Amino acid sequence: MTDTHRNFACVGQPCELAAGRAVFLSSHYDDVALSCGGTVALLAERGPEPVIVTIFGGEVTDEVLNQFARWKHGRWGLTDMDSVREQRQAEDTAAAHILRTGTRWLGIPDAIYRGEHHLSDDELYGEVQAAELPLAQLIADEVQALPEWSDTSTVFVPLGAGRHVDHQLVFLAGRHLADRSVQVLAYEDCPYVIHTPLALETRLAELSDCLGAPRYVKIASTFERKLAAIEAYATQVPVLFRFTSDVRGELTKFGQRMAPELGAVERFWPVLPQAPI
């Protein structure tokens, strides 16, 4: 048996990941379903009902939209802000229903709506700007103020592979929560890690001092529901997976890449508290 297989045998059950309620932080509406929808569905079967919290689901008006945001909307086939919000929240509700989880939307605007900070893909996938760093603390505070929150909650955050600034900010919120003695696990950001595997290696190297050894969850029994939940984000899938004409095939291959004989697997890294200075 290889080391990898021993890891699977030891930590294959979701109850070992999260003893209390699981709180999944999704930078955008679709991130959790895409990255760890199989584990969400498994934890929902076990109970208590997990909750997916979309952090950057905030609303803005048409008048303040910059050109970059308008271009993004055009690519999604949506033309005005009301239809963007209604469509994306309807998709999110449908996905949550499939995964049998609760859902909440915090009111923080997506990076493409935050004034003039992010006006190109280069700015969207780069260093978090100093002026935005306080958002991470705010997110941590908001999460701990949710009605679903309890001291036994386990929080899941994106690793930030791919360096989208919103993903990095939610990861940083996870670090704040870990420093407050909360159990925090980071998931690998899909589909970034599918089309750019090097992004994962780069990010893991960058975070080597604050992540524990990865844990694995076998999701074969909920994999079909994960796929259905992803497909519920109908405006996003063609854009996110524009590198392939076989979305199901790509997701299946990706899920099974670590141990094909075990079926699909999702992987998580514990976020460690910072050592006291």
Ligand SMILES: [Zn+2]
């Ligand atoms: Zn995202």
